[in-house]
Amino acid sequence: MVETLNNLGQNATFDVVVIGAGGAGMSAALVAAIDGARVLLVESTEYVGGTTAFSAGTTWIPASMHAPGVNRDDTSANAEGFLDRAVGERSSATMRRAFLDAGPKAVAHIEANSDVKYRARPFHPDYLSEIEGSTLRGRALEPLPFDGRKLGRAFSLIRPPIPEFTVLGGMMVDRDDVGHLLDMTKLFASFRHAAKLLARHARDRMSAPRGTRLVMGNALIGRLLYSLLQRGVTVLTNTKVDALHRGANGIEAVTLSHVNERRRVNVNGGVILASGGFNRHPARRAEMLPGADPSWCPGAPGHTGSAQDLALAVGARFGEGALSNAFWAPVSVRKRADGTTAVFPHFIMDRGKPGMMTVDKTGRRFLNENTSYHLFGIAMQKANETTPSVPAYLVTDSEGLRKYGLGMVRPGGKGLAPFLADGYLVEGKTLDELAAKLGIDKTGLADSVARMNRYAQTGIDEDFQRGTTDYQNANGDANWHGPNKCLGPIGQAPFYAVRLYPGDIGAATGLVTDAHARVLDRDDRPIGGLYACGNDMQSVMGGVYPGPGITLGPGLAFGYLAARHAVTRGRTSHVAPTDARDETLAHAK
Incomplete structure (x- = not known):
């Protein structure tokens, strides 16, 4: 009671x-x-x-x-x-x-x-x-x-x-729901699953401030x-x-x-x-x-x-x-309309997918993006002792953004204006422009992208061995056509980035x-x-x-x-x- x-x-x-x-x-x-x-x-x-x-x-x-x-x-x-x-x-x-x-x-x-x-x-x-x-x-x-x-x-x-x-003003979704929502226009089973979720949420919002399917x-x-x-x-x-x-x-x-x-x-x-x-x-x-x-x-x-x-x-x-x-995760931060701060942990949805990479102030990669979120957070702090790595920058291109989203920006590549307006999402028509807006070294960024594109072709990350364990591959893209489920090219302009910080998720x-x-x-x-x-x-x-x-x-x-x-x-x-x-x-x- x-x-x-x-x-x-x-x-x-x-x-x-x-x-x-x-x-x-x-x-x-x-x-x-x-x-x-x-x-x-x-x-x-x-x-x-x-x-x-x-x-x-x-x-x-x-x-x-x-x-x-x-x-x-x-x-x-x-x-x-x-x-x-x-x-x-x-x-x-x-x-x-x-x-x-x-x-x-x-x-x-x-x-x-x-x-x-x-x-x-x-x-x-x-x-x-x-x-x-x-x-x-x-x-x-x-x-x-x-x-x-x-x-x-x-x-x-x-x-x-x-x-x-x-989504949709308080509807909770789990791992399975996300897949169905993304495939609802492709598969009938996903359409049926998504339709049930949406119908339930519509009924909930008639009497509750958020969805009651927990x-x-x-x-x-x-x-x-x-x-x-x-x-x-x-x-x-x-x-x-x-x-x-x-x-x-x-x-x-x-x-x-x-x-x-x-x-x-x-x-x-x-x-x-x-x-x-x-x-x-x-x-x-x-x-x-x-x-x-x-x-x-x-x-x-x-x-x-x-x-x-x-x-x-x-x-x-x-x-x-x-x-x-503490236990750690990379997070991105944004001010909400009501003045509160949104802190978004980047667990699995973006950073380890093909066409994504994380760089420091020099524009260089400094870790394996597919490592656990805890080790990612520790690596950011360790690297920052010698090279500015807090914030770090999660970088992708228009195709990566469309397929996987980027932090609080959902997959699909639409509705970017408010994220761009408040600086949460940074866009560059070229890599040099993106580097200039982020304040990072453009030569380093260009070289990192070139290396990533080469690794996407060979399937071998020569710098950090990304995609070499079962856990890392599980967080890649099982449907990716390349030789490594975690490595993909970054080349379709415009280019995008969000800033990452080490967020403590528990003692x-x-x-x-x-x-x-x-x-x-x-x-x-x-x-x-x-x-x-x-x-x-x-x-x-x-x-x-x-x-x-x-x-x-x-x-x-x-x-x-x-x-x-x-x-x-x-x-x-x-x-x-x-x-x-x-x-x-x-x-x-």
């Missing part, structure tokens, strides 16, 4: 309190509710969903009950070996094993007891597909589409998707919210956590605030932190992500790190040793926990009754991005572990003290 803080009354008591209503927090709350606990879910913003609501909703869980339907050969042992090789000493092997053990159990438990339903993508390669133990299918789960009308008035609680990822991350959040409300979980939005109260046995209460209201809430089992990480924490962002402008972050606004501050005040600590403190560095998701202090002792999951927790991936959904997968698994441990703890008649000192009140700074 959706409540207000005032309605809780003074000194309300819950078995489990979850801080943060993104995918990890909502999953933890649902597991606790399934296990019979009285659960309070607290969200600091007006919406539930966090960055999960913006995402594809892909959840990386090896050896789940869905995997055999698309890949009978994969096992947890294969996945463990893959992670050992991909991540190595950047994270704890014990924590990775806990994730691999809990993930399939979490999927089965939630699906058997709620409206949350997944399916395995038929083809969705691990990003580091060149590493032994990787797979092309089976580990990437996606939520089934959800009818938002089931939520009634609560539908308005779901964070809407990024507007630029929708897919990807919005579908996952919709299913979680529906299941939580069915289970009687109390949900508070626009509510902040001001304090953790610590007694002899650990965290025993929290203080919450909403506008001028404050309430102390007692906790029997535990507090689970799932507030999204530090990405919008001003001081910690400057320390951990130097040079990354906050305006480049496409994440949800609630990731302020304030809940982590409370944990640090009672003895928690941040992890160390990750490849990067990799977080609070250190054990295999039960219990937050550990500086002496590696669990802080009783305090748990962390999602991006509040140190990533088991060690800042590496080995496959699709490697934030949501561990978020689900450790949310499951945290919830089950907290529920059991709350039912235990006596809990061994973790600290003999008097009650400590940790206030937010």
